[in-house]
Amino acid sequence: MFSLNGTSFTNNSLSGVSRCLNQSSRRVSAPMVVVAAVNSNGKPGDGSVSVLVENALTESPAPVEMEVKSTVTGGVQDVYGEDSATEDQSITPWTLSVASGFSLLRNPHYNKGLAFSERERDTHYLRGLLPPVVISHDLQVKKMMNSIRKYDVPLQRYMAMMDLQEMNERLFYKLLIDNVEELLPIVYTPTVGEACQKYGSIFRRPQGLFISLKEKGKIHEVLKNWPEKKIQVIVVTDGERILGLGDLGCQGMGIPVGKLSLYTALGGIRPSACLPVTIDVGTNNENLLNDEFYIGLRQRRATGQEYSELLDEFMYAVKQNYGEKVLIQFEDFANHNAFDLLAKYGTSHLVFNDDIQGTASVVLAGLMAALNLVGGSLSEHTFLFLGAGEAGTGIAELIALEMSKQTGIPLEETRKKIWMVDSKGLIVKSRMEMLQHFKRPWAHDHEPVQELVNAVKSIKPTVLIGSSGAGRTFTKEVVQAMATFNEKPIIFALSNPTSQSECTAEEAYSWSEGRAIFASGSPFAPVEYNGKVYASGQANNAYIFPGFGLGLIISGAIRVHDDMLLVASEALAEQVSQENFEKGLIYPPFSNIRKISAHIAAKVAAKAYELGLATRLPQPKDLVAYAESCMYSPAYRSYR
Ligand SMILES: NC(=O)C1=CN([C@@H]2O[C@H](COP(=O)(O)OP(=O)(O)OC[C@H]3O[C@@H](n4cnc5c(N)ncnc54)[C@H](OP(=O)(O)O)[C@@H]3O)[C@@H](O)[C@H]2O)C=CC1
Numbered sequence: 332m333f334s335l336n337g338t339s340f341t342n343n344s345l346s347g348v349s350r351c352l353n354q355s356s357r358r359v360s361a362p363m364v365v366v367a368a369v370n371s372n373g374k375p376g377d378g379s380v381s382v383l384v385e386n387a388l389t390e391s392p393a394p395v396e397m398e399v400k401s402t403v404t405g406g407v408q409d410v411y412g413e414d415s416a417t418e419d420q421s422i423t424p425w426t427l428s429v430a431s432g433f434s435l436l437r438n439p440h441y442n443k444g445l446a447f448s449e450r451e452r453d454t455h456y457l458r459g460l461l462p463p464v465v466i467s468h469d470l471q472v473k474k475m476m477n478s479i480r481k482y483d484v485p486l487q488r489y490m491a492m493m494d495l496q497e498m499n500e501r502l503f504y505k506l507l508i509d510n511v512e513e514l515l516p517i518v519y520t521p522t523v524g525e526a527c528q529k530y531g532s533i534f535r536r537p538q539g540l541f542i543s544l545k546e547k548g549k550i551h552e553v554l555k556n557w558p559e560k561k562i563q564v565i566v567v568t569d570g571e572r573i574l575g576l577g578d579l580g581c582q583g584m585g586i587p588v589g590k591l592s593l594y595t596a597l598g599g600i601r602p603s604a605c606l607p608v609t610i611d612v613g614t615n616n617e618n619l620l621n622d623e624f625y626i627g628l629r630q631r632r633a634t635g636q637e638y639s640e641l642l643d644e645f646m647y648a649v650k651q652n653y654g655e656k657v658l659i660q661f662e663d664f665a666n667h668n669a670f671d672l673l674a675k676y677g678t679s680h681l682v683f684n685d686d687i688q689g690t691a692s693v694v695l696a697g698l699m700a701a702l703n704l705v706g707g708s709l710s711e712h713t714f715l716f717l718g719a720g721e722a723g724t725g726i727a728e729l730i731a732l733e734m735s736k737q738t739g740i741p742l743e744e745t746r747k748k749i750w751m752v753d754s755k756g757l758i759v760k761s762r763m764e765m766l767q768h769f770k771r772p773w774a775h776d777h778e779p780v781q782e783l784v785n786a787v788k789s790i791k792p793t794v795l796i797g798s799s800g801a802g803r804t805f806t807k808e809v810v811q812a813m814a815t816f817n818e819k820p821i822i823f824a825l826s827n828p829t830s831q832s833e834c835t836a837e838e839a840y841s842w843s844e845g846r847a848i849f850a851s852g853s854p855f856a857p858v859e860y861n862g863k864v865y866a867s868g869q870a871n872n873a874y875i876f877p878g879f880g881l882g883l884i885i886s887g888a889i890r891v892h893d894d895m896l897l898v899a900s901e902a903l904a905e906q907v908s909q910e911n912f913e914k915g916l917i918y919p920p921f922s923n924i925r926k927i928s929a930h931i932a933a934k935v936a937a938k939a940y941e942l943g944l945a946t947r948l949p950q951p952k953d954l955v956a957y958a959e960s961c962m963y964s965p966a967y968r969s970y971r
């Protein structure tokens with residue numbers, strides 16, 4: 332028993348946190364002295380109990396390594412041992428106080444709904460607050476899936492999922508992990524696109540952190556308002572290019588929220604370590620400016636110095652609050668800012684642009700896999716893009732880099748195998764003066780060509796990639812042209828959501844007489860053509876960023892390097908099985924995504940160590956096993 336600020340505490344309840352740490356299968360330094368203090372009568376007066384947490388690392392610098400059994404794996408930097416507790420161990424459901432009673436049921440992090448056991452209902456003052464039945468986590472998942480499936484409208488399913496995330500986090504993640512193929516199109520593209528468009532009308536409870544021009548000069552304090560302190564990944568948007576839907580301003584928040592749900596479900600990053608951010612500098616979307624339910628600043632976008640000062644303040648406040656190794660993922664910025672932000676902060680922060688880099692890695696993986704079906708090496712193929720923005724030029728640059736690495740041919744030469752069409756036609760040398768800087772490497776010698784179909788007929792690409800955000804631009808004539816000079820034309824329709832896809836799966840297969848190798852950014856159902864069923868893959872950066880981020884975090888990487896993108900592509904391509912190839916697939920099913928993410932993470936981490944960019948030492952021997960052991964599991968913990 333001891334006293335703090337006049338209150339008596341017992342330490343016989345030295346929390347399960349330290350015990351949990353001891354029994355984790357991860358190698359842990361045993362740093363935590365955790366004192367869960369209860370009032371001397373052992374009963375909270377007002378439903379809450381003060382808790383004091385101390386990190387004893389400073390007092391006990393020598394790390395103690397332990398290897399013990401675990402049935403549940405923990406999140407990266409699971410310092411409180413909550414996630415690495417085995418299923419038969421107890422942990423304390425604490426916030427700054429021990430949650431109990433009504434507040435426990437309203438706390439999404441600890442709420443278990445009808446799965447609270449009889450004992451927990453007694454010890455945590457839940458009697459009467461729940462109906463008598465006690466059900467399992469699995470039954471909760473079954474029940475929730477039943478109720479979600481009753482909604483015919485995808486947006487209603489999205490809203491039900493968001494409500495669940497705000498009500499019972501572990502049920503939300505178990506549902507998503509166990510039913511990933513069915514629920515990915517709900518919490519992610521295409522439905523998240525519609526949700527962003529209607530965000531103001533469907534807005535119920537805020538998710539993520541909103542930083543607007545009003546917060547200029549105060550961003551450091553605003554970050555402190557966020558309830559979690561140990562942030563490992565931030566996904567940030569300014570809402571100017573949301574999927575292929577354009578400027579959705581502050582309503583772009585659905586994207587960082589959705590991407591970070593995938594960081595947890597697909598990549599195993601703890602939810603409490605994820606921070607979704609929307610930077611609101613206004614919007615140029617007239618419909619939103621005139622919408623009475625719009626949730627953002629009602630002004631046109633700030634640009635120039637005003638914009639860059641806000642971004643600068645944000646970037647430095649992030650580093651001040653969370654340190655060097657927090658990963659900042661830029662998402663859905665317009666290209667006139669995206670390339671510059673990546674270049675500007677790439678040397679001072681751990682930054683990653685998902686649209687430029689993540690997309691590049693996922694498409695390169697698909698191409699590597701597709702070579703198994705069409706033959707030849709990468710440099711024997713010719714590529715034509717519709718869309719020369721972030722996604723298009725990002726992918727092109729990574730393909731050229733990989734070709735250069737494979738053949739030893741200089742990058743300037745390998746780029747010549749890649750052609751681009753933008754809204755003004757084929758990118759050719761005569762347009763050089765007027766081109767944005769990121770398009771210039773792709774301006775080759777050729778007479779001007781206006782129409783895509785004519786570019787296809789002239790260049791005769793083996794691979795056609797849509798990254799335009801312009802729906803149905805791969806017309807019948809375009810696909811038929813591809814099929815005239817390719818036995819198996821490779822066609823990617825990357826644009827999201829489905830309404831913006833350059834063509835549908837049905838169009839790709841029927842217009843190519845079943846010969847296309849097709850993948851799309853948003854999913855399409857299998858297609859029947861001439862009595863045969865064709866399943867297409869989903870070429871979406873969701874395959875890459877969760878595992879990529881996990882790899883950066885587990886290695887303590889301080890910078891992103893292009894070679895990490897290349898190994899991530901290899902890791903993903905290696906996961907495509909013979910059985911997948913036989914179905915014409917060039918991506919593995921999402922149902923294996925956590926295993927895939929662990930492989931990607933291991934390769935990325937290994938590259939970080941090789942490049943001297945990793946700070947978490949020593950390097951674990953088996954990086955795949957280590958990555959898996961670091962992944963968050965949504966299994967319920969029992970509360971003492
Ligand atoms: N599947 C995936 O994982 C990903 C998919 N995407 C999707 O890719 C699309 C583009 O994104 P991003 O590259 O960031 O966008 P950008 O705005 O940076 O680039 C769009 C490009 O498409 C061109 N374009 C637009 N309309 C047409 C048209 N009708 N004909 C020819 N070219 C056109 C633009 O031309 P101009 O330069 O002349 O204006 C520009 O070059 C989006 O729909 C997005 O959802 C993005 C990232 C990942």
Ligand SMILES: CC(=O)C(=O)O
Pocket residue numbers: 520573574575663685686826827852871872873
């Ligand atoms: C998938 C994605 O990042 C996009 O469409 O922007």
Ligand SMILES: [Mg+2]
Pocket residue numbers: 574662663685686
């Ligand atoms: Mg994006």
